[in-house]
Amino acid sequence: MTKTITDVVCPFCGTLCDDLEVSVTDDGKQILDVYNACAIGAEKFLHSQAKDRITRPRFQQPDGTWKETSYEEAADYTAKMLAGATKPLMYGWSSVNCEAQSMGNEIAEICRACVDNTAAVCHGTTLIAVQDIGLPSCTLGEVKNRADTIIFWGNNPCHAHPRHMSRYSIFPRGFFTGKGHKSRKMVVVDPRITDTAKMADIHLQVTQGQDYELLNALRVAFKGEWLPDVVAGIPKEKIIETANIMKAARFGIIFFGMGVTQSLGKNHNIDEAIAVTKDLNEYTKFSIMPMRGHYNVTGSGEVLAWQFGYPYSVDLTRGFPRYNPGDTSSIDLLNRGEIDAVFVIGSDPGAHFPISAVKHIANVNSVCIDPHITPTSGISKLHVPVAFNGVETGGNAYRMDNVPIDCRKVVDPPEGMLTDEEFLKMVRDRVKKLKGVA
Amino acid sequence: MATVTITMKNPPALYLEAEYICPDEFAGKTVAQIAELHVYEGNTKSTLGKYFEVSGDAGATAEDTKIVVRGDVKKVKYIGMKMSAGEIVVEGSTDLYAGAWMTGGRMLVKGDIQAFAATAMKGGELIIEGNAGNYLGAAYRGDWRGMSGGRILVKGNAGSDVGMYMTGGEMVINGNVDVHLATHAEGGKIIVKGNAPSKVAGQMVEGEVIIFGTIDVMMPGFKYVDDVDLEIEGITAKFAHYVGDTGERHKKRKGQMVYGHLYQKI
Numbered sequence: 001m002t003k004t005i006t007d008v009v010c011p012f013c014g015t016l017c018d019d020l021e022v023s024v025t026d027d028g029k030q031i032l033d034v035y036n037a038c039a040i041g042a043e044k045f046l047h048s049q050a051k052d053r054i055t056r057p058r059f060q061q062p063d064g065t066w067k068e069t070s071y072e073e074a075a076d077y078t079a080k081m082l083a084g085a086t087k088p089l090m091y092g093w094s095s096v097n098c099e100a101q102s103m104g105n106e107i108a109e110i111c112r113a114c115v116d117n118t119a120a121v122c123h124g125t126t127l128i129a130v131q132d133i134g135l136p137s138c139t140l141g142e143v144k145n146r147a148d149t150i151i152f153w154g155n156n157p158c159h160a161h162p163r164h165m166s167r168y169s170i171f172p173r174g175f176f177t178g179k180g181h182k183s184r185k186m187v188v189v190d191p192r193i194t195d196t197a198k199m200a201d202i203h204l205q206v207t208q209g210q211d212y213e214l215l216n217a218l219r220v221a222f223k224g225e226w227l228p229d230v231v232a233g234i235p236k237e238k239i240i241e242t243a244n245i246m247k248a249a250r251f252g253i254i255f256f257g258m259g260v261t262q263s264l265g266k267n268h269n270i271d272e273a274i275a276v277t278k279d280l281n282e283y284t285k286f287s288i289m290p291m292r293g294h295y296n297v298t299g300s301g302e303v304l305a306w307q308f309g310y311p312y313s314v315d316l317t318r319g320f321p322r323y324n325p326g327d328t329s330s331i332d333l334l335n336r337g338e339i340d341a342v343f344v345i346g347s348d349p350g351a352h353f354p355i356s357a358v359k360h361i362a363n364v365n366s367v368c369i370d371p372h373i374t375p376t377s378g379i380s381k382l383h384v385p386v387a388f389n390g391v392e393t394g395g396n397a398y399r400m401d402n403v404p405i406d407c408r409k410v411v412d413p414p415e416g417m418l419t420d421e422e423f424l425k426m427v428r429d430r431v432k433k434l435k436g437v438a
Numbered sequence: 439m440a441t442v443t444i445t446m447k448n449p450p451a452l453y454l455e456a457e458y459i460c461p462d463e464f465a466g467k468t469v470a471q472i473a474e475l476h477v478y479e480g481n482t483k484s485t486l487g488k489y490f491e492v493s494g495d496a497g498a499t500a501e502d503t504k505i506v507v508r509g510d511v512k513k514v515k516y517i518g519m520k521m522s523a524g525e526i527v528v529e530g531s532t533d534l535y536a537g538a539w540m541t542g543g544r545m546l547v548k549g550d551i552q553a554f555a556a557t558a559m560k561g562g563e564l565i566i567e568g569n570a571g572n573y574l575g576a577a578y579r580g581d582w583r584g585m586s587g588g589r590i591l592v593k594g595n596a597g598s599d600v601g602m603y604m605t606g607g608e609m610v611i612n613g614n615v616d617v618h619l620a621t622h623a624e625g626g627k628i629i630v631k632g633n634a635p636s637k638v639a640g641q642m643v644e645g646e647v648i649i650f651g652t653i654d655v656m657m658p659g660f661k662y663v664d665d666v667d668l669e670i671e672g673i674t675a676k677f678a679h680y681v682g683d684t685g686e687r688h689k690k691r692k693g694q695m696v697y698g699h700l701y702q703k704i
């Protein structure tokens with residue numbers, strides 16, 4: 001016999017779908033199938049069932065082989081490394097629940113570390129822009145029920161957030177959007193002809209690296225000022241047509257992704273996109289929302305901002321929080337050689353950071369907390385596998401629209417394995433002793 | 439003017455935060471007291487004397503105190519932070535936040551400086567003989583007030599985001615700059631003798647930007663007005679005159695719209 005667990009939350013992408021069903025064996029130990037999820041979401045659940053999973057912490061030996069150890073010893077090593085470092089970096093946090101993030105922040109405060117999440121290589125630029133000029137945003141529920149003009153700028157939800165369009169943005173029939181996708185206009189801005197772009201009513205194939213110019217041109221068009229014949233590869237007439245479509249919306253939204261946050265212009269692209277949204281509110285109701293990637297990267301920003309006042313790249317070395325990406329951001333810290341110990345949890349800088357920064361991780365003491373074997377675990381001195389968040393443990397997470405959702409545990413982790421939070425608590429208690437904090 | 443010379447003798451393994459290297463802090467102190475001033479390497483607090491050899495005399499006030507910084511200070515941040523008077527000469531290159539929040543006095547760096555120099559500078563003079571980094575004379579994160587007074591001269595090149603949110607003062611860059619010059623500027627004047635690739639003066643509300651070299655991609659929000667003859671730094675030449683950013687908000691003064699002005703040498 002099997003049982004089916006309903007209303008399961010998918011801990012993969014920032015869409016945080018909460019309508020999954022998972023069938024498990026009667027003893028609750030094994031996942032048999034996952035329903036309603038997209039391919040990448042389902043894989044996250046099924047992957048946890050791999051028979052060759054690493055289930056105990058292990059130290060890397062000088063010859064590159066691994067030696068198994070206990071969680072106790074792993075916690076001792078981690079605590080000593082963090083408490084003894086002059087400028088430790090604690091990076092990751094995006095695939096970790098809020099409870100564990102908060103525990104991690106406590107360790108960072110005691111050890112006076114730098115804490116950063118994966119926004120550093122993703123939507124950190126968005127957070128800079130939001131601090132500079134604000135964010136007129138809404139929830140995905142409002143989009144589903146009200147939005148009739150949807151703009152995807154520099155992102156490809158067909159592949160990166162596969163159920164976003166069916167649950168919230170394009171297809172669902174909402175309260176005021178009873179005709180589903182027939183009642184919605186879809187604009188895609190992307191230099192590539194992506195699968196998302198193929199679905200659009202209007203595809204603006206912007207010249208790569210000139211999103212800032214195109215956004216500026218839209219603002220000029222709203223005001224009816226003079227425009228050059230072509231901006232960023234788009235003819236003036238097309239820009240004016242798009243500007244008019246945006247103005248004519250009943251409720252519009254811009255969803256933007258890493259195509260604008262990490263291309264030339266970075267935070268300024270988002271700054272200008274928010275200014276476009278602000279301008280449009282002179283005519284109609286318009287919102288803007290970042291398409292956050294990891295399932296709980298938004299939560300990490302929330303927890304950091306709640307505890308220290310800043311959403312990422314927080315430097316606690318002087319005993320009070322400081323924030324200035326460029327100085328306190330992980331890649332800069334690593335590239336400049338400012339860090340003497342690296343703690344990574346729930347993310348993979350080994351795969352996503354520039355090689356110069358990765359080399360620096362390999363050169364200092366390092367701990368990687370991750371259920372998987374990753375490029376980061378491969379260069380770390382200590383690898384601590386933990387239970388899968390959202391699969392083998394619950395905990396709180398924030399959706400891309402800043403709505404908190406409690407995840408569900410569906411199966412037990414393999415015998416004797418700890419969760420992130422449990423392991424971090426062991427480290428926290430040790431660090432407190434080492435630092436003489438009550 | 440009394441001179442204190444500090445010489446790096448024991449370089450930090452990581453980076454040093456030394457905001458007390460400033461005439462305002464040195465003034466009225468003995469050499470021994472100066473050596474006792476705090477510095478931070480990561481989370482570890484120690485003294486200036488652990489890293490630097492201190493000699494000479496400080497004046498009674500910042501105004502008559504000169505600091506000469508010798509040795510390798512490429513890994514020292516915050517030199518000249520918040521200085522209000524006096525003089526600093528850095529004989530080599532230095533790191534982040536040089537002359538940040540300075541309000542007066544004169545700081546000369548003979549080598550290069552890194553990002554965030556002259557953040558929110560209010561007055562005084564900063565001269566860099568080498569290259570400057572990103573965010574020169576810009577606002578601090580989240581602030582909307584960049585450089586508001588004083589003068590900056592860079593003899594080499596400067597990075598991106600130079601003069602972001604600038605509201606006043608003057609900046610001359612003899613070389614090239616990177617993208618996003620004078621973004622969000624609401625005043626002040628920036629002269630670039632070399633080239634600026636793109637995104638020049640985006641979202642500019644007010645102020646002046648003068649480019650002697652090329653601009654690869656012009657912001658669509660800048661519209662051509664006329665050609666003008668200008669005398670800039672002793673050079674008289676013809677410039678194409680643009681106003682903008684027409685997409686951005688603008689005030690009216692005496693019934694006239696106030697724009698940012700961009701001049702490019704023809």
Ligand code: SF4
Binds near residue numbers: 015040162163164
């Ligand atoms: S869209 Fe995202 S949250 Fe939804 S099932 Fe797919 S991976 Fe999971």
